[in-house]
Amino acid sequence: MIGELTGNVPTGPLADAWTQHKFDMKLVAPNNRRKFDVIIVGSGLAGASAAATLGEQGYNVKVFTYHDSPRRAHSIAAQGGINAAKNYKSDGDSVQRLFYDTVKGGDFRSREANVHRLAEVSVDIIDQMVAQGVPFAREYGGLLDNRSFGGAQVSRTFYARGQTGQQLLLGAYQQMMKQVQLGTVELHTRSEMLDLVVKDDRACGIIVRDLVTGAVTRHSAHAVLLCTGGYGNVFYLSTNAMYSNASATWRAHRRGALFANPCFTQIHPTCIPASDDFQSKLTLMSESLRNDGRIWVPTDADDTRSPDQIPEAERDYFLERKYPSFGNLVPRDVASRNAKAVVDEGRGVGPLKNGVYLDFAAAIERVGVHVIKERYDNLFQMYERITDEDPYKVPMRIYPAVHYTMGGLWVDYHLMSNVPGLFVLGEANFSDHGANRLGASALMQGLADGYFVISYTLANYLADLLGTPAVPVDDPVFAHAQATVDDQVKRFLSIGGTQSVDHYHRELGKIMWDYCGMARNRTGLEKALSEIPALREEFWKNVRVLGDGPMNQSLERAGRVADFFELGELMVRDALEREESCGGHFREESQTPDGEALRDDHRFAHVSAWESGGPGGTPTLHREPLTFDNVHLTQRSYK
Amino acid sequence: MHVTLHVWRQAGPGAPGTMETYDAPDISEEMSFLEMLDVVNERLNSQGREPIAFEHDCREGICGSCGMMINGQAHGPERGTATCQLHMRKFADGEHIYIEPWRAKAFPVLRDLVVDRSAFDKIVEAGGYITAPTGAAPDANLTLIPKDVADAAMDAAACIACGACVAACPNSAAQLFTSAKVNHLNLLPQGQSERYQRVLGMVDAMEEFFGSCTNHGECQEACPKEISIDFIAYMNRDYVRAQLKNRKLLSQD
Amino acid sequence: MATTMDRTGAEPVHPRPTRRAPWPVEFYRSGVGKKWVMAITGLLLMGFVFFHSIGNLKVYLGAEDFNHYGEFLREILVPILPRTIFLWLMRLGLIAAFAFHIHAAWSLTRMNQRANADGYQQSRDWQAATAASRSMRWTGVVVALFVVFHLFDLTWGTANPDYVRGDGYRNLVASFSRTPVAIFYLLANAALVIHLFHGAWSLFQSLGLNNPRWNAWRKHFAIAFAALIGVMNLSFPLAVMTGLVSADDNDACTKRGDVIERCTEYEEAHP
Incomplete structure (x- = not known):
């Protein structure tokens, strides 16, 4: 039974809270660290940085990744940059300002203390990553360059071309590989976690399937760290990588961990629209394009002329029209919802009428093609490669797509879930972004958790376990968990239905996108709540998973999609329950007369943490109230 | 469009494999x-x-992650493009497309088009890092790095470790991958302390698994990130120096 | 290494000896080291080919100049060293260069063969590899065989029935007057040109000589060098076959039929 949720947030002045708390926490002496086994699942920014750090400190670390190399984790795909309150530009940035921007950007649905700590350690992250050899962009004088991002009023984003995520991940990965070579980190590639093992209410290990041999093995440890990323692929089409999935967090949820704010998903406004029904994923185009591109659609829904034939008078620059002061630079959620609105009116462009124009003609005329080329050429090339259209001549077509999930497993200030010994880092936890994440903050959070938070809070937890051996893998709890995994594998292979896993994933994605996507309402959500279980039931009866060898990609996907069904249902439930609009969650019932998101701080200034109801059961909602002592709650406006 | 695929099918590691033919009608050019x-x-x-x-x-x-030999070219016919960003409009209607896994002793086939590239990780383990334990770093702006240096390091660091360079090389050599990894760090001031130790370790690890470079330049053509074989020359130079260098005098250069 | 997998990954195809050797051996053990040795020896051999060809151009000035040049080679550094000693030192250097060049090539080829899996089913669509780069080992073998024949033909004379010790000019003409020999010479030198076309560029990479300022010139150099060697070397048999150079130009020697009867220059030098 779960009592009242508290975040274990330190008391006292916010600015000193983390420093004081680090002193208050217990330590594990260097000679005792080798007595502790730590399992890390996932090798992205959070996982790799945690593994490297804990390995360096002397713990026995085991890292599991379903990729063939830890370096392929989806952190690698982040383009834009990483925020840090370095104030190298002397333009008024500070820890306090980054803290404030993040809480406000998250629409006041995050924990103040967590965000403040994040802003504090952001500074150390840049130092650490430069020392690791990350080739951040430099000015000619040799100092680090910065750019501004996502509406912030300061330049605090560090970047490495359009490949910042890749470079940061390589930094953390390389640091971890050194520990692998030294033997403090044991690396298990192509190994997928399929269950969490819990004994006496403490996380004590995981069950893993080797994706090459098919062998299911048990691994025990004093603590388990899940660094497994977000669940955007519940929508089928998203900018997430194809393998990205929620199975690790979901199965931990089924073993008792609370899932917080699942309905908080972020939509990115500038992605390349789907070109046909076989589209497998969506490609993101950097948000920076909105600095120079003008977004428009034809005024007439039946206009089939090519864009250059449409005169100015018959174009609707809808963002500029509705938001004269911010224009095309309104925040992600506002831009996305407005694009959806015009497409829903039938005014979408492109062969499938599923996009809006992002037009650079005016910018090219203003500053010349060479300047545009300098700024965006690699993006333009990528666009042309995918669509076969030259954006220097023809306006780009863009449409919003699911990009990031702010929700995740509930964790306290120590990044520990309500299951003692189970820690959750990075996008996999719900923590620091509230209802909406600012651009260039995901990388910051993953590395903050892995480098500068977990080693302190994990020691605090492990200190009490000194002298306690890890639960042996022949314990019945392990056998039981393994049996669950084995049963599921057998079940999938024996269904022998007619439809592929992807078919059901696509169908689920459609339901999620239509009813739990950019804009949500009660009717739609209730509809989804009845359609998802029906589809899930059909999935379990009619899916076809073939398999004659140990390496079986359909089987891997089947397990992930099965979990998405349950998670999708919980998202809908959460969205239904949260009768307010905030950040990435827009309830049509809760909007201002101008169609802007309307928060309800009175009823919903809390974290919604869901407890699993077990197979077929109804989940239970727990609320962690959020208090704001250091920032003033305001309604966002971008008019 | 309508294409015919000839695909390498292999049930498992060490199992015999064969090319199988699949008819693929109704393919969209947009795919x-x-x-x-x-x-x-x-x-x-x-x-x-x-x-x-x-x-x-x-x-x-x-x-x-992706990568396959398509019609005799690693990642297919479009330059600077990984398989995932290759589109069907680059092929002709009615074309026969041959698809095979990367082939090298160091990349054993696990199944069909899936190969094991863990030898790359072994090369990184052998020195592809800068030793900077968490928390010990000085301020990021303490070391000035000329823009040209940062850009060159970034050019090398753009490597995605797909393995196309090895697959395209007639010698199954991993010089382009290894030199990209070596130079990413060896070009930067932060990487100087371990520069020669790094190149020795990584080249030695590379040569346990891969062939040698005969400067064909196929790797550079196949590389989806268009990494230059200039880095191979830099690596060779560093390797020779590493053999001769009196490491006690390293900071006197 | 600590990467743990219950399954078998790739096995090293060239396991390293556990004992470290002294540095020159250790260096030569590595592929990169062998390539460096190939480049250095290649440079030496290129130098030899270049000066050998330049010297041979004297054939166009007539027998006296040509044979005089031959005599000069034997006289280098006399009287510091006795006659032909320096020539022999150069020859020893060349032999060593050949030996290392060939041994490194052979063992790198073995290394590459071990690293290669079974080939692709579909033939490769080469993008950068040239006929020259892909045929190095074959052009190399042709050149090596040619060098052996060349020694028998024009240095020792065993493969040249008309050989007269000391009369390089006459020997050359006699040799190329046999059409099969001339054709073999032409083919072998074509192989040499192809070998140089790739090798003279490749050596810069192997030595790590790379600078954006002059990188483009490395290829230009290779093309120019190979072309120059080609023009010079291919001209010799063609000149003989077309009669541009003939034994009759050598006044010091008289000839009856195809056989050299008397050669005063040689006789004067070796009474």
């Missing part, structure tokens, strides 16, 4: 190459036949 394979797999699945196993993840050319 990416991998989406075309998705469609073929979907059809195979509905016929009760095992889908073709292949690796892919981000599908935007950065994770390095």
